[in-house]
Amino acid sequence: MSIIMSETISIWVTTTLRQPWILSKIAAPKAQLSTLPSEPVIASKKPLKVDLVGGKRYSWCTCGHSKKQPFCDGAHKTKAEGLVPLRFVPEQDSTAWLCGCKYTNNPPYCDGTHKQDFIKSAQIPEQTNS
Structure with a gap:
């Protein structure tokens, strides 16, 4: 059983490392993103x-x-x-x-x-x- 488990883990790790997007789909929490980029505010009108x-x-x-x-x-x-x-x-x-x-x-x-x-x-x- 440990040999089968080790092979499964090995395949998963190898696939994840080759295709990192898989890990992000598994581990990343769902968040709602703003469609507008943040703009800086003017802190000072002088250097x-x-x-x-x-x-x-x-x-x-x-x-x-x-x-x-x-x-x-x-x-x-x-x-x-x-x-x-x-x-x-x-x-x-x-x-x-x-x-x-x-x-x-x-x-x-x-x-x-x-x-x-x-x-x-x-x-x-x-x-x-x-």
Whole structure:
């Protein structure tokens, strides 16, 4: 009996590893997904000046909800599902201007996008303590 069971388990493991979608169908809970992607909110209409330490890993907030701007505090997990922080490691100590509007084309660094009309005219949501 143990030989038959071992062969069955071996076949299942081999098939699952070759076709990982099988495992996701078996183990993944059913969830309802939003059809609309999360959009970042504008945290600041200006870049944020920060001193970066070379070799240290940083997590830049991409959603705009973090209370520790420009860095992530995990707020995306409940307020902007689908957005994740951008992790980066500067090569050397430096002072940098990180994007506060979250629409830069050179993340996490400011590229001047905040000067465009859609950023200038946007309302910045008030920070709440929730």
